[in-house]
Amino acid sequence: MPLSHKVNKNKRGVEIIDLSQDDENAHRPTKISRNAKAPPLTNASSGQRFGQDTSFLPLSQSDSIRFSQLDDDDAAANDLIQSSQNLDDVDVTEYQLFDDMHTKIVGVRYYRGHATLGEHVVVAREPNNQYDPNAIRVLNVMGQQIGHIPRQIAAKLAKYMDERSLIIEGILTGVIGAYDCPMVLKLYGTGDPVRQEQLKKRMKADRLPLSKINALNLERKKQLIEAERARKRKEAERRAMALKGNGKSGPYAGSFGSLQTVDVADLEDLLDQSSSFDPRKMGQSAEKFGLKESDLANMPMVDTPPTMKTELLPYQRQGLAWMLEKEAPCLPTEESQNAVQLWKREGPRYRNVATNYAMSNEPPLASGGILADDMGLGKTIQIISLIMANSRPRSAQATTATLILSPVGVMSNWKGQIEAHVKAEHTPKILVYHGAGKKEAANLSQYDVVITSYGALVSEYTPNVKGPLSRAKGLYSVHWRRVVLDEGHTIRNPRSKGSLAACHLRADSRWTLTGTPIINSLKDLYSQVRFLRLSGGLDDLTMFNAVLIRPLNSGDPLGVSILQELMAAICLRRRKDMSFINLRLPPMKSHVLRIKFHSHEQEKYEMFQAEAKGMLDRYQTRDNETGGTGPTYTHLLEILLRMRQVCNHWALCKNRVDKLMSLLDQNKVIELTPENIKALQEILQLRIESQETCAVCLDNLEEPVITACGHAFDKSCIEQVIERQHKCPLCRADIKDTNNLVSPATELGEDTAVVEVDPNASSSKVDALLKILTAKGQAEGTKTVVFSQWTSFLHVIEPHLQHHGINFTRIDGKLNSTKRDQAINEFTNNPECTVLLASLNVCSVGLNLVAGNQVILCDSWWAPAIEDQAVDRVYRLGQTRDTTVWRLVMEGSIEDRVLAIQENKRLLSMTALSETENNKRKTKAKSANLADIEKLLG
Known part of the structure; x- marks a missing residue:
């Protein structure tokens, strides 16, 4: 050490070195000996403090006390609701790569953070650095500092990071030397055209690189010119067709002014006019990665637990065997070529194939996973069999109790299912921790199964500013044998209080049950990864963005490969149409009927x-x-x-x-x-x-x-x-x-509008709906469920059904549970009642509509999973008839573009579940934002 360096000791007894003015040492790092306990660090994306307390199964090394070491109420607010100062609330899918900036990490000799060639690292601002307010640190995925960015580079980038106009991600391009380590900084900026031009001018003035974004914009401009030419050609063709037809537009054109009986169509003609569309079969032709159907069919199985009254089906016994294995994971051996939870053994080290982080100690493995079987395949009974087969705790501090979190409406169903499927003499001691059940808050560990709601959990979640979350009584007083999230996509928002509350429960094993682990975007999956406590860096949203979301959005095959390897490690997904499932469900056909205005x-x-x-x-x-x-x-x-x-x-x-x-x-x-x-x-x-x-x-x-x-x-x-x-x-x-605060007019947020419309006035879509319902060639006894997201449209349909003598009933959010049950009973048991008008919100969860064998979706919007769940209320275990699904789409309208967005979302979900044909396809997730509005308006 040069004699000019001043050495002092801080309150921790750690040496602080006053370094000289050379660039490498400009940030005056804290010198940490190999045996010294490192002071808390700061998360790159949010400024939250990392800590060393591990007393309550930390989410990760970097996440362990984000919510347990809070200084005041404002800090607590930042943790519970990420403020605008945090990068977590940025939609990374809207940011584009401006360019790569090759530089180095300096000051590495003063830190002990391990790093590997090709490793993704966290780039973190340190505005409170006493020697340089522009300081930028570099951390590995476990929160250990490797070094910092050179002073000159930091001076350019700091302001962009502080104002969040640039998101910066780092990858090591070489090994750590005696003084530095080469790396590349990836600079991501806004996709908004106006703000992008302003940002580019500033970056050009600061001599920051812009070559990649300029090349991308040039290519995009060419594509827009070609698209505009194609649109004009299509518009000209449409107008020519309209003139040729003397103003009449297609098969459903007609006069208005009196309620007309729609001409009876032949079902075969309607089928000829439609296009076949089956979302469940998209991408199933070549499952290149992950578990193929043949692999799923050949999975090992175990016997049904002897305490079960109900004999499990073969695929359910395979599911039980898989879950038992996932509750007791083992690290890969040197001889094994396969990764375990993305960890591979390479000599004396374990390397994470997603983040490239390597460590010599044994990495912690998550116990549990995601059971993502199709609706109706028996996820509930498989979890019940797991509880009965494996109640022994994995850790000394755990109890034998299983906690099940579910929506309020199905809590009683869980209790009933356990009692129905388990032999009476072996029925576990069950508590529904809700209402009067709350009186047992001090005795939860005495039960075998505790069933509660997400709301009840949130009501007990208050981070303890002095240490880990623990209580004298209630849900946080128990170290659970396992926690099960029914409808696990409920926690898909990683910053909601429900998601945070679930993540901080103490448990040996963690399970999520959901048929839709991805609803809108890969960020939904991030919440599941964090809840499961997967190690290696993916439990940090910044890193999850860098190694999964960005590569997948850009069509990088490596991103697809990592995603599918991740899903194969933690997720089991079987579909109803897989041959080995053998539910003996009849065929289902889906059609898109395009209608002319x-x-x-x-x-x-x-x-x-x-x-x-x-x-x-x-x-x-x-x-x-x-x-x-x-x-x-x-x-x-x-x-x-x-x-x-x-x-x-x-x-x-x-x-x-x-x-x-x-x-x-x-x-x-x-x-x-x-x-x-x-x-x-x-x-x-x-x-x-x-x-x-x-x-x-x-x-x-x-x-x-x-x-x-x-x-x-x-x-x-x-x-x-x-x-x-x-x-x-x-x-x-x-x-x-x-x-x-003002709540919606109805509980489910349905429109309460009373539509003032001439009952004699029809529309193209109403005519098409009636043509399907009255078509010749319908199977005898056909019953149809008509879905719309607007109850006001159901009002419009009713007089037309009455005019055509079609007997119908209806359910929507304004009906209480008794009247809803009456309507479903009428549809199910009255042979004269052939149509059920249904609000999409009401019918996306919790109903059995197998009495119907035809579904008509009158309108579409962003999230296809909601529509699929509604269809699955008809096409599920118990359905005995061939099922037909119709999607009504106005040709050349916004509805056509919505279908394209839905297809992208389906492709994203199926990519994650190893059901995509082209792994190089760009599967960019969409959301209802300004960029999408531009796309919708052409």
Whole structure:
């Protein structure tokens, strides 16, 4: 050490070295001896503190006390609801690679963080560094510091990182030397054209590289020119066809003014006009990675536990064998070529194939996994058999009790299923920890199975600022043998309180049951990985983005390979149509029936489309040219919704926002009078129907509410904000308490509109629906479930069914459970009742509709999983008839583009589950954001 260096000791007794001014030493790092305990570090993406406390099964080395060592209420708020200062709330799919920047890590001799060639590393700002406010540290995936970025490079990049205009990811391109280590920094910037140009100008002035984004924009410009030419050709052809047909538009054209009986069509003709579409068969022709159907069929099985009354089916016995193996995982040996939970043995070290992190100690393995079988294959009974077969704790501190988290509506079903499938003399001691069951909070460890709801768990989740989460009583007082998440996709938002609460339960093993582990994007899967406590770095969202989401979005085969290896390690997925499952379900066929607009409908649609394009242009320039005035994002959602609704029936379209938005513009916060509450509910309904996301957690509005300042949030998210700061996180308007929140007009957020429409006036889509229902050639006794996301459209359909003598019943969110059961009983048992009109929200969960053998989906939106769940209420175990599914789509409309977005989401999900044909295909997840609106409007 040079004599000029001053050596002092801090309060921990760790030497602090005052280094000279050479670039390598410019950041004055803390010198840590090999045996010294490192001080807490800081997470690269959020500034949260890492710690060494491991007393409650930490989420990861880097995540272990993110929520247990909090300094004050503000810090707690940051942990529970990630603020705008954290990178976690950035949609990484919208960021594009600007360029690679080759540099090095310096100061490596002062740190003990291990690193390997090709390893993904975390690049973290350190604004409070006393020697350099621009300091940028480099950490490995376990949170150990390797070194820092050279001073000159840090001076350029720090401001971009602080304002989050650039997301920076690092990969080591060489081995650590005596003084430095080569690395490449990947610079990602916004995909928004206007902000991108501004950012590029600044980066050019700072002499930062831009070659890759410039090349990408040039290629994109060429593609847009070609696409515009193709659109104009198609438009010309459409107009020529319209003129040729004398203004009549296709097979469903006709006059209006009286309720007409639709000409009876032949079913074969309708089938000829439709295109075949089966989402369950997409990509099944070549399962290149992961477990193929033949591998699944040949999986080992175990006997049904002797305590079970019900004999398991063969594939369920295979599922039990797989789960027993996953609860007792073993590290790979030197002889083994296979990875275990992405860890491979390479000589004396274990290397993670996703992040390339290597370690000489044995890495911790997760116990548990994801049971992602199709709906109706018996996930419940497989978990019950696991409980009966393996109750012995894995750790000394664990009990023998299993905790099951489920939606409130199915808690009693779990209890009933256990009692039905287990022999009476062996029935475990069960507690439903809800209502009166809460009195047993101090005695939970005395039960074999405890069943509770996600809401009950959240109500007990309050991070302990002084240490690990533990309680004298309640759910956090027990170290569980296992935790089971029924409908596990409930925790898909990683920042929701429910997700955090589940992750912090103490358990030997962890299981998720869901038929849809990926609903909207790969971020859904990240929540599952974190809950399972998979080691190696993927439990950190920043790293998950870097090694999985980005590569997959860019079509990198390595990203697809890692994703599928991950899913093969933690997830078991069987489908109903697999031959070895042998449920003996009859065939199901799906068809898309494309319908042409009537001429007057085409005019209305084009009017809305032109208005939408103009509004989008004004919205994008409002801040720069109009001082922030002009249309709001809510106006955009409104016009987009009207475009979708006119595809069903023009009577559904109405302007619901102008009056309220003008009120809000004048007053910012409106008084909650009955009239204003109704108007706010209209705005909230618009956001629900548009599948808008919560502004806090950036996930779907699971329990939507709206504030008096007109902003929609998920209830649990905004309640936490109000609890800590009593202000709207978007506009900073005062919110006194939760009594100032307005809930939807109905429990499930369905539209309550009373549609004023001439019952004699039909539409192209209504005519097509009636043609299917009255078609010649329908199988005898056919019963049809008609789904729509708008109950107002069900109002429109009813008089037409009555006119054609079609006996029907209906269920929607306004019916209580008794009336809903009555309607289903009528549809099931009355042979004269042939149609069930159903709200998509109501029928996506919890119903058995196998009495129907035909499904008609009247409208479509972003998340295909919701539609698939609704169809699965008809096509499931117990269905004995051939089943037909119709999707009604207006040709050349926004609905056609929605189907394309749905296909991308299906491809994403099937890529993860080893069901894709082309692993190089770009499977970019979409969400209802401004970029998608641009795509939808062409």
